[in-house]
Amino acid sequence: MxxxxxxxxxxxxxxSYASALSASDTSKVISLYTSDAIFMPQHFxxxxxxxxxxETYDTIFANIALHVTMDVKEVVVTSxxxxxxxxxTEGVQKxxxxxxxxxxxxxxxxxxxxxxxxxxxxxYCFCS
Numbered sequence: 001m002x003x004x005x006x007x008x009x010x011x012x013x014x015x016s017y018a019s020a021l022s023a024s025d026t027s028k029v030i031s032l033y034t035s036d037a038i039f040m041p042q043h044f045x046x047x048x049x050x051x052x053x054x055e056t057y058d059t060i061f062a063n064i065a066l067h068v069t070m071d072v073k074e075v076v077v078t079s080x081x082x083x084x085x086x087x088x089t090e091g092v093q094k095x096x097x098x099x100x101x102x103x104x105x106x107x108x109x110x111x112x113x114x115x116x117x118x119x120x121x122x123x124y125c126f127c128s
Contacts, residue, residue: 003077006075006077006083006119007075007077009118009119010075010077010083010085010112010119011072011075011085013032013112013119013120013121014070014072014085014087014110015070015072016028016032017029017032017070017121018068018069018070018089020032021066021068022066022067022068022091024061024065024066026054026057026058026061029057030050030053030054030057032120032121033050033053033120033121033122033124034050034113034115034120034121034122035049035050036048036049036050036122037049037050037053037120037121037122037123037124038122038123038124039053039056039124040123040124040125040126041056041125041126042106042126042127042128062096063095063096063097064093064094064095064096065093065094065096066091066092066093066094066104067091067092067093067094067104068089068090068091068092068104069089069090069091070087070088070089070108071087071088071089071090072085072086072087073086073087073088074086080114081113081114082111082112082113082114082122083111083112083119084109084110084111084112085109085110085112086107086108086109086110087107087108087110088105088106088107088108089104089105089106089108090103090104090105091103091104091105092104105128106126106127106128107126107127107128108124108125108126109124109125109126110123110124111123111124
């Protein structure tokens with residue numbers, strides 16, 4: 001069911017997400033999510049909907065700056081409007097208060113949904 005075009009579009013979406021993280025760009029991050037998205041960060045409660053997700057990223061970027069690269073390991077299109085992707089990210093995070101940098105790295109699982117002809121992030125979970 002996967003088409004090369006869909007796989008490439010989802011890979012581009014994920015790279016855009018990594019770039020937005022590295023730029024601490026909440027507006028760009030939110031534009032990549034569906035309006036009813038669910039974000040499941042490690043060691044935190046589940047966050048649902050764009051307003052709550054935006055507030056979460058505002059808080060994240062106020063506390064840390066991320067500079068990461070993403071490696072897309074797998075993209076599987078499961079239907080015309082749904083897909084999942086498995087990725088890893090590596091880089092550094094910088095504490096905004098102290099300036100201290102530390103290694104950053106995660107494994108991620110994304111569920112993507114086609115909305116209005118465009119692939120978006122519908123569900124996102126990560127662990128280190």
